[in-house]
Amino acid sequence: MLAKLNRRNFLEVLGQATAAGGLIVLLGPRATQATTTPEDEAYDWEEHSYVYLIDISKCIGCGSCVRGCKAENDVPDGFYRTWVERYAIAGLEEVRIDSPQGGLNGFQPDPTAPASTKSFFVPKLCNHCSNTPCVQVCPVGASYQTKDGLVLVDKDHCVGCGYCVQACPYGSRFLDPETHTAEKCTWCYHRISKGELPACVASCPTGTRRFGDLKREGDEVVAIIRSQNVGVLAKELLTKPRCYYLHLDGEVR
């Protein structure tokens, strides 16, 4: 029965069980097989394995990427699929992080920062983890992994329970205020499956954000990831992100 649950009848079942005072036992991972596939039928997801690279040393905090993402994906006001954080580190203990409106309009200088402050910008977005907690907690299998390495949401199956929003350790998900379904960065799947770059990568004027494919011969981004000292966010969680960072400060979380 559970494999056939959709948004409406899931909520009905949930309501009946709650009214009966019953204990709701949620499913393990992949209760259903989501069916969303790329729009382009000629696209073969077996031929790709995507990775994303962010060079923190190049980011100037201009917010062009956030604006590009918003415009491309019609992201609701007050929510962000990607955002930029400013880190200000003074001495050994004080770490300040701010991200006004997700860095959408860039950053104003902080006049209260001590002169010795080390400051840099950290662009963030969904890490498309290989070992992903959001997929594991989804009770109806609406969150799923694609064969080319992405984590996506099948909105026809999503019941808006919000478990994945809670489970994502990177704060990458939110519930869309209109559709009440889970939203997140897709690495612009509608673009990359046509051979285009994600909108944020295309919008970045400094080359901070780059996109690669492990299955593409001679891929420059892959060569950097394999040969240079790249890091991932919250490595200790063992989520195996596909989003890599160059010049990642140890204070970034």
Ligand code: SF4
């Ligand atoms: S890949 Fe697309 S959806 Fe993701 S942050 Fe970049 S622009 Fe937004």
Ligand code: SF4
């Ligand atoms: S567009 Fe590039 S340089 Fe500007 S904030 Fe985004 S990542 Fe940084």
